[in-house]
Amino acid sequence: MTTPTLVAQIRKGFRSGTLASFALDVEIDVPPGITILFGPSGAGKSTLLDCIAGLTRPDAGRIASGDAVLFDSEAGINLPPQRRSAAYVFQSLALFPHLSAEDNVSYGLAQLSAAERRACTVEILESFRVASHGRHKPGELSGGERQRVALARALVTSPRVLLLDEPLSALDAGVKFEILEDLRGWNAARRLPILYVTHSREEVDALGERVIALDHGRVVATGAPREVLDAPRRLRLAQAAGFENLLAATVLELRQADGVMRVRLETGDAELEVPLAHAAPGDSVRLAIRAGDILLATERPSGLSARNILPGKILSLEPRSTFVTARVDCGATFAVHLTPGACRGLELAEGQNVWMILKTHSCHFVQE
Amino acid sequence: MTTPTLVAQIRKGFRSGTLASFALDVEIDVPPGITILFGPSGAGKSTLLDCIAGLTRPDAGRIASGDAVLFDSEAGINLPPQRRSAAYVFQSLALFPHLSAEDNVSYGLAQLSAAERRACTVEILESFRVASHGRHKPGELSGGERQRVALARALVTSPRVLLLDEPLSALDAGVKFEILEDLRGWNAARRLPILYVTHSREEVDALGERVIALDHGRVVATGAPREVLDAPRRLRLAQAAGFENLLAATVLELRQADGVMRVRLETGDAELEVPLAHAAPGDSVRLAIRAGDILLATERPSGLSARNILPGKILSLEPRSTFVTARVDCGATFAVHLTPGACRGLELAEGQNVWMILKTHSCHFVQE
Amino acid sequence: MNLTALLLSLRLAALVSLILLLISLPLGSWLAFGKWRGRFLIEAVVSLPLVLPPTVLGFYLLIAMGSRSPLGRLWERLFGHGLVFTFEGLVIASLLYSLPFAVQPVVAAFRGVDPKLIQASAVLGASPLRTFFRIIAPLAFPGLVTAFVLSFAHTLGEFGVVLMVGGNLPGITRTVSIAIYDSAQSLDYASANSMAMVLLGFAFLALSIVYAMNRRVWTPWTPR
Amino acid sequence: MNLTALLLSLRLAALVSLILLLISLPLGSWLAFGKWRGRFLIEAVVSLPLVLPPTVLGFYLLIAMGSRSPLGRLWERLFGHGLVFTFEGLVIASLLYSLPFAVQPVVAAFRGVDPKLIQASAVLGASPLRTFFRIIAPLAFPGLVTAFVLSFAHTLGEFGVVLMVGGNLPGITRTVSIAIYDSAQSLDYASANSMAMVLLGFAFLALSIVYAMNRRVWTPWTPR
Amino acid sequence: DELRVAAASDLQFALRDLSVQFQKKTGHTVSITYGSSGNFYSQIENGAPFDLFFSADIEYPRKLEAAGLAEPRTLYKYALGRIVIWIPGDAKLDLAKLKWNTLVDPAVQKIAIANPAHAPYGRAAVAALKTAGIYEKVATKLVYGENISQAAQFVESGNAQAGIVALSLALSPAMRDKGKRWEIPADAHPPIEQAAIMLRSSTKKETARVFLDFVKSQESQKILASYGFQIPLQDDAAGGRK
Ligand SMILES: Nc1ncnc2c1ncn2[C@@H]1O[C@H](COP(=O)(O)OP(=O)(O)OP(=O)(O)O)[C@@H](O)[C@H]1O
Ligand SMILES: Nc1ncnc2c1ncn2[C@@H]1O[C@H](COP(=O)(O)OP(=O)(O)OP(=O)(O)O)[C@@H](O)[C@H]1O
Ligand SMILES: [Mg+2]
């Protein structure tokens, strides 16, 4: 049994004083399953969820879940939150401070009998590992415990839409992993439209079926996680997705036949072959390259499929726990991630001359 | 110029009703520089910071910053928060709701002239990319914007100790990266004792000079990030650090000379060679193994330094964005991370028989 | 000691402050959360009974509720006796007079409830009524206590309105405050003092209990 | 129309409610945040003036502040004239009588301030005084407005205590509420009505402005 | 059952005595409410359930009669009020000798009287002061009580150094031995005519009539006189004895 797709087409502006300070203008479909809402801080993610839940009234637009119209500015429809059957975990949690964890969770189960209510509550608190804190008030819970109670409070109801605003941000990897499993199971069992806001790549990887990327109040990309997050077309999105290398470059030449073009980095004079894009020679463009997509070699490699091989010099080597970050200067400075093993094997040291190897398709265009 | 080490030795219990529900009992040194406070949700991290800041009164103990005694239960000393010069970013932020972002930030600068105050405020808001929201009240800011304002409010003062409770949890990778850079610069310039609570491996990697791991209110490990997080000795810490495979096993035989011992997994009958530990044959132990530390091969490998080669069968292959998770059954079920390239190269498929290859030192002991 | 008068006063004060609480819950919640932008005018009107001298207010009420008024005549037709100079009349007059003391603190307390919690309740499917009783009212509890205490104490001590509308009839409308007033008027200080002491002692006890409980019951805040 | 009396009343009410605000800030903050566990007893005592009939309270005050009392004699030595039957005397008596209306809402409002914000202020190095004026008081603003409005209106309408301690001296202690009372007592309803109307109109205007501003000024909440 | 009587405050002591005697004699109980005559007038106009009204000012019963709210021809002038100058016992002034001049003495800074705007005793006090020719001199010293009891409280508590109060109060247990009094001659002010009347709405007119008759009796007049009331000569126009 699945629930119908949630469709929202919304405009909403905020003003500070007389100036319009932020405007949300989006049109999204959320089919059953988990859709990740991704975007830099201030992109409008929480505002969008508020509009869907009925807490913020859009300036114009329409929100519908299948046949049920939740909001329609033209038809003058605006269902109050309690009639939208949308469960919502607020970014600020908003636990009821005067109720115990258990009472917070059972709050949304008014229609059940006391015994059922209690059974549901205990079950979900247990699966979220906070059953031992059931009698605590929110003020007596740790940050992560509060977040789990808030999530339990939303999931225990039987909503038609689930809105989760960074529901796991305060949790450690272990608990997070378990709850992600729970969420997956929950989703598989119910197949509701779920909008899930997160900044965490880990959560996207674990959950995401689709990603909607938001920036400056607009949808800038939609699709599978890999498509959206690994080939981001927007500078801010690239930053948000954690691309370590963001470089300005000038287009030199288009090779339509090969589907590539040559660009020259703005600092230094290194040239790169990158995927063809809508640009003309002389245009300024920006490239995003993951530090993990760059290989290093101590000798100039030959007979390699990769077309971009840049000589450079190691400026620094910073060991991180699972990898080593090398900063390599080739006119511009690149961050490169290596495994500690590779680092040892190549006997890399600061000041050493190296070659950087980049596949054409590891270079992504971004718009500002 | 550096500030003296912060030394805290604290006991603090919470009770719910008459039952003691949680007890913190720690002794820590925080030298100048960034010390990561790591531990699962509910470990007592925020409670520890509250005690240091003077917001929660320990039941007993002593807190001192160099010669300055902040708290001493025996001497009856208990400096109020405002005289401890500790800047603190709360997990719940606690921005003043009636003051604009700017006024929140300049609140701690009472001793400066209006002009200086304004200059400092604008500068830090700019470097945290929230200058354009300076006149907004907290209620008009997004979650990430609020977190940045709270961080700015603490950093702009001249504290002797800095306490940060998950200060970047609501930020996307891009902004987080920039602010981590700022924090590093700030730390380099001042060298104060900084206690930094985080669950994020990324932040540990970017900042951590030392890690203190807390569990159930006690310090369970102290040291460099790699030592503490990659060889965790506690089950819950292992979970918190994101070890995907946690397996119960029985000790078969100790080989003191080789510094290894043989164990048998509790489900299935696979045997493993693991580093020697304080255990006797017949003991039950737990092993933590990272999914990324296991290799897969489609043919039985030979002439390999790795001593653990287990035959198994692929149960499932789940592509994640940057890697593929394979579940492999060899009696027990292992999670294994592969690159998508490796997955294609080996032409892996569900149901296929494979070999798992594990280095002895990838197997970590954990206590419950 | 005038036990009848004391009991009458307590009955009146308890009844009035309870009814006032019942009135100020919906009225206060409308004033705090309503949509009409002119609400503040009503808020001002609610406070007006305060600015008139009680006897004068009592005089107007006497006329408004008296045997010649439409209200008085309607009451007489319905219940067979007049409204003024009865306990019911006293209750109505005291309600009006103590209204501001109940409504004001309640409105202030309602305004202090974090709107995010109200939204959270609605999102969890709670009707406005359920939200009101399970979230808003408990969180506004100290304000409700203040409202109750102020209106209780004020009704206990009030005598101008009560005298005018009630007519000081022993056992029916002679409250202890009127009795004390009478004794003081007849320069019978001994009995005025002893009644005042009993009243003060009783009020002190009652208020102490309320305040001590208020502290206990009420701990909530937005989580840390 | 009795302009002198009206002005006197306004002066008295404004002065009394301002002083009461000044008193209830420290007193209220002690009651809300103090360490002593028996604070609730003081809270109860503060409300006691309410339960006595105003005239009787006025009588006790007359004796406590009168020419035979230590206070009265001290005052006389300091200022060369007695305390009762003067404007100063009225102010003191009204302060006592309206105290609960100021203190109660202030205490409730202070208790409603999220303690985490108070802690945040202390951690930022603010002295308790700075925390009080920059954080607690602004966040308790609606409660302070309630306190001001209730004590202002109550002082305006009060006449039992004022009559007793003030002695109804035209231009000195004859407030407009006494004047209205006098007219009503002499069955001069026309002038009583007209004075009451002016008083009500004025109070309505003042209260409307206060409430309208209160709404404007006050938006804060814990962030979403 | 009970006869309900509304009575002016100055009758408190006298009427209590009378009602006890009345009950002994007839077995009827009387419930008396004391208060301001002006208030009673308003209350009776609006349906107060009293049977008899003893007013400190004859004006009110007259108005009630004119308005048809009282039984015709039941108006009875039961007493004339007397006023005295009263000073606390610890005052050094020789009241008996100084008489009016007491009030002019600089030691007397405040003189308490009932509010002449609506209290008959206050009106009489002002009239007497004018007759004595010292009103102008003492006008600034006057403090007004809401009624004659409050005026008495002002002076009895020492906050006014002298007061003009009802003789009935000066004779009350609270004041009798605490100060000195000088009776102001009855001709110094228009008579303070006090009158009673039976109300139209009374449900116990028979008992009320019996009580009224009892008040008119010789015995009652003696009691009234002992509490400081002067017994007026009855004229038929005022509706005296039938
Ligand atoms: N009430 C308001 N008045 C004015 N501006 C507002 C208001 N609420 C939000 N904004 C602004 O709208 C923008 C979008 O806010 P929103 O909370 O939707 O961001 P977000 O995508 O959820 O960010 P984050 O990841 O930081 O939580 C922000 O720049 C914020 O400052
Ligand atoms: N006031 C209190 N009364 C009772 N128990 C409390 C109280 N405050 C905290 N606790 C308990 O103490 C434990 C430690 O809480 P603390 O907030 O220090 O955890 P934490 O390490 O910060 O966790 P998180 O990562 O989830 O924020 C928790 O289990 C919590 O429930
Ligand atoms: Mg948000």
Ligand SMILES: [Mg+2]
């Ligand atoms: Mg915490």
